[in-house]
Amino acid sequence: MKFYKVFLCFVISHLFTSCGKESGSNIDNLIDYDLVNLQEVNYRPNFHFTPALHWMNDPNGLVYYKGQFHLFYQYNPNASVWGPMNWGHAISTDLFNWQDLPIALSPDNLGAIFSGSAVVDTTNTSGFKNGDEDPLVAIFTHAGAQQMQSIAYSNDGGVRWTKYSQNPVLANPGIADFRDPKVMWFDEQKKWIMTLATGNKVSFYSSPDLKNWTFESYFGENYGAHGGVWECPDLFQLPIEGTTRKKWVLLVSNFGGPNGGTATQYFVGNFDGHVFTTETTDVRWIDYGTDNYAGVTYSNLPASDGRRIFIGWMSNWIYAGQVPTTSWRSTMTVPRAITLAQQGNSYKLRFNPVVELEKYISQPDEPTILNTGSSIQLTDNDIIKSGSYNLSFSADFSKTDSLVLTTGNVAENLKIRFDKKQGNVLIDRSHSGITDFNDQFKQKIFSPMDFSGTNPVVKIRMLVDKTSVELFWNNGENVMTVLYFPKYQYNKLIIRGNPNAAIISNFSLK
Numbered sequence: 001m002k003f004y005k006v007f008l009c010f011v012i013s014h015l016f017t018s019c020g021k022e023s024g025s026n027i028d029n030l031i032d033y034d035l036v037n038l039q040e041v042n043y044r045p046n047f048h049f050t051p052a053l054h055w056m057n058d059p060n061g062l063v064y065y066k067g068q069f070h071l072f073y074q075y076n077p078n079a080s081v082w083g084p085m086n087w088g089h090a091i092s093t094d095l096f097n098w099q100d101l102p103i104a105l106s107p108d109n110l111g112a113i114f115s116g117s118a119v120v121d122t123t124n125t126s127g128f129k130n131g132d133e134d135p136l137v138a139i140f141t142h143a144g145a146q147q148m149q150s151i152a153y154s155n156d157g158g159v160r161w162t163k164y165s166q167n168p169v170l171a172n173p174g175i176a177d178f179r180d181p182k183v184m185w186f187d188e189q190k191k192w193i194m195t196l197a198t199g200n201k202v203s204f205y206s207s208p209d210l211k212n213w214t215f216e217s218y219f220g221e222n223y224g225a226h227g228g229v230w231e232c233p234d235l236f237q238l239p240i241e242g243t244t245r246k247k248w249v250l251l252v253s254n255f256g257g258p259n260g261g262t263a264t265q266y267f268v269g270n271f272d273g274h275v276f277t278t279e280t281t282d283v284r285w286i287d288y289g290t291d292n293y294a295g296v297t298y299s300n301l302p303a304s305d306g307r308r309i310f311i312g313w314m315s316n317w318i319y320a321g322q323v324p325t326t327s328w329r330s331t332m333t334v335p336r337a338i339t340l341a342q343q344g345n346s347y348k349l350r351f352n353p354v355v356e357l358e359k360y361i362s363q364p365d366e367p368t369i370l371n372t373g374s375s376i377q378l379t380d381n382d383i384i385k386s387g388s389y390n391l392s393f394s395a396d397f398s399k400t401d402s403l404v405l406t407t408g409n410v411a412e413n414l415k416i417r418f419d420k421k422q423g424n425v426l427i428d429r430s431h432s433g434i435t436d437f438n439d440q441f442k443q444k445i446f447s448p449m450d451f452s453g454t455n456p457v458v459k460i461r462m463l464v465d466k467t468s469v470e471l472f473w474n475n476g477e478n479v480m481t482v483l484y485f486p487k488y489q490y491n492k493l494i495i496r497g498n499p500n501a502a503i504i505s506n507f508s509l510k
């Protein structure tokens with residue numbers, strides 16, 4: 001009977017993304033059975049976007065229009081591995097409750113549809129307007145014999161798309177890796193700016209109409225990390241917290257991440273409509289976990305909202321095609337708001353989950369709230385057993401040198417260690433469950449951590465959703481996003497620091 005129920009849900013989960021929620025609790029009772037064929041049911045997250053079926057990578061075309069967040073994504077509708085790329089499509093009014101829409105762009109005789117962006121052409125610079133809606137224009141890479149940039153437009157608010165008849169709009173100048181256009185309106189000079197990944201640097205182009213593009217400048221050959229070609233850039237302006245000044249931020253994704261494989265770096269500096277100059281010359285990573293790649297931000301959010309919202313692909317090219325979900329592969333990160341803080345003479349990006357998440361965090365009958373303590377030990381806890389939760393607490397590092405958080409079951413666990421002496425945070429997933437699909441997956445994952453600040457109390461927030469941990473501390477000063485694949489439901493959470501001192505406060509689990 002139990003098997004029958006799970007099988008049914010497994011089948012249904014191919015059709016509806018939401019099925020995972022119910023099926024997660026069914027599987028609690030099934031740990032004695034062979035889970036191999038059931039794991040995708042278990043692994044379907046509750047509050048993260050996943051494709052109902054098959055392969056997904058980068059988020060594309062993140063654009064907000066008339067109350068709706070559009071999420072396009074690199075998608076292979078035919079298999080759960082990378083293949084001929086389409087733009088899959090989903091929309092949401094709150095960034096969490098996603099509705100799947102038909103594929104927006106499919107391969108054609110110019111090639112597959114690689115990553116890119118979308119804008120709202122409010123003043124109809126492109127001349128694509130036809131009807132009441134502002135035209136939405138997608139700018140993407142056509143990847144055929146060569147990579148080149150093309151456009152498509154929508155006159156119904158972003159549901160149906162027509163490719164421009166005179167594609168490509170930017171031909172390949174002889175650079176093999178020439179892709180992932182991110183376009184924004186540069187109001188001061190009334191022109192569009194395209195930031196494009198071109199080999200080991202980015203190139204900026206400008207255009208009056210999204211159809212004719214002029215090269216402006218290069219950036220990056222001598223800056224940042226270069227473990228592989230640069231991909232998926234994004235350029236946007238942010239206010240410096242607590243001031244009226246603004247800075248330009250450039251995101252770039254590439255191999256050579258701090259813990260192996262792919263990761264995203266950033267630069268903070270100036271952009272004058274032609275040239276980007278950086279004021280951060282050391283390598284900066286937006287996330288020290290292994291599983292946040294190719295992330296970009298929303299365009300066209302109204303000034304009244306004012307946020308810069310980011311979504312990343314929660315995987316790593318080293319093992320993305322091997323992770324043990326089979327009918328679907330890959331998850332997006334929780335949408336995060338990016339802010340910019342001044343730090344001495346330099347700058348720091350902060351990433352925090354968007355507030356819309358609060359609505360999706362289940363409110364238990366009795367939330368576990370604890371004001372102070374020396375350690376936490378929750379065994380057979382229903383919230384932990386659900387595999388999806390939001391944990392936050394503060395830890396006073398004036399009274400301890402380390403803090404270890406372990407979640408797991410009798411056979412498997414994931415450990416997180418904050419270590420003041422080493423000045424770092426370690427995530428060890430080597431015994432977290434299924435790890436043998438790729439050697440890299442067992443490697444320990446480190447982030448530097450600055451314990452030298454004047455406030456020794458570190459605020460820690462952890463989002464857990466079936467196969468992922470997103471760990472934020474000190475209001476998003478640093479983030480670690482890490483995947484894991486338990487074979488059996490985790491049922492314990494233990495946090496230990498100094499047994500003789502009440503170092504934990506404001507503990508909340510929901």
Ligand code: FRU
Nearest residue numbers: 058074085114115231232294
């Ligand atoms: C980044 C990337 C992009 C490319 C896309 C192809 O993950 O390699 O550069 O456009 O994936 O799917």
